[in-house]
Amino acid sequence: MPEQCNLTGGAIADEYLEALYNKVQDVYLADSRPWVLGYSGGKDSSATLQLVWSSLQRLPKTKLTKKIYVISSDTFVETPVIVNYINTTLDRINTSAREQNLPFEAHKVTPQSDNTFWVNLIGRGYPAPYSKFRWCTDRLKIEPANRFITEKITTHGEVVVVLGVRRAESSNRAGQMDKRTKVGEHLTRHSNLTNAWVFSPIEDWFTEEVWEYLLSVPSPWGNNNQELLAMYKNAQDGECPLVIDKSSPSCGNSRFGCWTCTVVAKDTSMSAMIDKGEKWLKPLLNFRDWLVTTQDPEGKKEIRDVRRRSGKIQYKEVDGDHKIIWGPYLLVFRQEILKRLLEAQKVIQKNGPNPNEQLISREELLKIRQLWLFEEGDWHDSLPQIYEQVTSKKLEVPKDDCSGLGGLEFQILQEVCAEHDLPVELLTQLFDAERRQHGMSRRSAINSDIDSILKKDWASREEALSKIGFHQS
Template sequence: MTPMINKAAIEDRCREIREVYLADARPWVVGYSGGKDSTCVLQLVWTALSSLPPDQRTKPVYVISSDTLVETPVIVRYIDVTLARIEKTARDQGLPFRSQKVTPTVEKSFWVNLIGKGYPAPSRRFRWCTERLKIEPADAFIKSKVAEFGEVVMVLGVRSSESATRAQVMSLHRLAGSVLSRHSSLLNAFVYGPIEAFSTDDVWSYLLQNASPWGNDNRDLVAMYRNAQGECPVVVDKTTPSCGNSRFGCWVCTVVERDRSMENMIDSGEDWLEPLLEFRDMLSETQDPQKKKIYREFRRRGGHVSFIGDSDQPVPGPYKMDFCKLLLERLLDTQVRVQKNAPPGEDSLLIHDAELHEIRRIWRSERGDWADSVPSIVRKALGRDLNWVVEDSVSLGAEDARLLDEVCSARQVPTELVVRLLDIEKAAHGLKRRHAVHTRIEDVFRQEWRDLDAIVAERMAAKGSSRADAEAAIVGQVELDIESGEVS
């Protein structure tokens, strides 16, 4: 077993940190998740730089934390309080630390993708959330600093014993004669891992023997781990390990079968989180292979139909529109229940107004929601209206949709096809140049508009025809062989 780190080893770490900091003018970006490893790194860097003379502490150190906007509220509060303390204490002590929370853009947010576009709940095979919610916001911040300073150094709490893949990547990109590595995907960004050789015992030993310099109590971190059993790291590339079975992070995470973190928090007295667990478990249920056809379209988002291997089972597409409406209703109801019982000071807002506006736009412009469902769903759940954008006179409503459905049904024409064509015309209304309209119409007609039974029947017929052709070819070849005398 690796011996726990001692005072001399800590001083060696601090000495190296100071040397790396003073070696050039590149600013530092410290990834802070609120967990043990990132806290250990930040505390070491803080301690090391505090011993430098003020005239040498000129290079900025940005402390960034990724907020996916679906983090567990308890963790959100902890990180918000910590970032505020870091900012204030650094200012009071004349240290170069600046805290910054990074978040996904509205169009990339979890709810806009899940409820607006119908993306299915994330799974191990389709974990679409990590890049949109974590990697891209962190990368955007790093790129902004690269644009400002030319180069940056990322300081991360990666440890060899915790992430062998990440350690291997750092080793492959290691600069000769340096403790820095090139970032695996970002140009002009370098990575420094001060605790790369630390064990888990080393991390906890350091945190419990050295007080937090910005005023936190590290015993609270121990208690949070005991309740949540783990952490989600700050993710800056695809080699960073996923949260796994034991973590705290996004309360909607369905990559794991059970959210033991949330269960443990509730068992520890955080009863007000129960509605979140119920909603998360409902999302997880939609991943049951036997139930996917209940919740999801058989067409993909691009309008085509794909099949699983050589079978007649279509690859499930996005959530059905009716189910997306149900999800929004349930989410807002969950928010109301959580806000009613949340302790004072807890951030219990689950979905932001900007996301509701974007979901409404997507439903109206891409999913044929002529009934304009979002405002009525919000009004019913929250008892208030947002500052909704009122569309012009060419907009169509619920009564128009009902009449169109009747006409299309009578003529056996897919209503959704006509809706899409009318939406194209509506979007081009009033434009002087309409050269792109025909292209968009052609794209719509290239999509699959038949029902699933017709598509499967055609597929089975094609497979039967192919089999018959193959058998006929074999028989024909045998007959030729007989005629030629090759077969007696």
């Protein structure tokens, strides 16, 4: 970390800035490896992109021979205000790059459709993320970015990943940066990806320098950096950078993080946006705050399954007492989450600037429906009913050729299982295993499916809870 800021009279010294431009140019011209620049829309990534852009503007066009891919992560649970800002900015980057004949190309990276926040939370019942189980980071941030980077490595052999990380952000950040293996004067090895190198051009900047640079040098792609400053005022001065490994902190409490983040106890940034006039965001904050309450240990027995997703019932001993290791949210609670989410969506569509604002997409709803049907035995097909109940609209769903089982069949199955003292979930899973294989010419997987189902723990919920001294009324 430098001993002092490179500021002179409230502005970055010209000679320092010129030297930095030269350094960026030297690294760019040193080889043929394309660059992948992580852009979140926040101050640090904006300063980094602006610095690289200004550096390349000073080079002869004949030397701009390799691409710079600007990637921005859309988790599908970003604050709507930020989504609009990022979308507009990416369009400006691509338009300005073409007009200025510069090698920038902006892309949005997203999680795979079966691995989004809502598909995992509502579909699979993953509990709201917390500090010891941040399942969202891998799926929403790391995997989409790494997938894009890996594609470029496959095409080009090697890439340089450009990040707007700074040592002055925190001692943890500085420590993580120091752990990277230095390669040459300016690059370090990527912590996870082979043939990827990391370049951090503003690693020694302080926050003051970032803002001085942004406010004294106009955005070369046409953004207004005063607007960016206004977005930070009266809010947590943080952003969610391109996440490349699990050492990155939670993005909760950030203008540029996920509005659903439950890793932090209180979202002061969202609260500040509401206090500054974005009242229509209140349903999102209320929903997030309610989701945080599901982490209360005392309430887990009401909303979580006794079986883990592996099918096993597991216990741990704490101070001589048996404690259950809770599984996913119960289906009935997932249905409640969906209902509340759709209600929040309905309110912001009415009161917000976009009457078509979506908090959850149709594709996600259909993925969740499939998980409920085939993993949870939701033969009543409750998702379309919940959707219509809240929105007063029908959800168009594909015809299930081999469904044939509904609420009446489920009621009969319950009666038969009760008569023979069998867990109804066991039978529904066996039926659904058959449904998945129905009509296939090769059915070799059916035996392993049946075997894995039979190996699950099929003790009743009451039996499992009695081991920890809890008896349902």
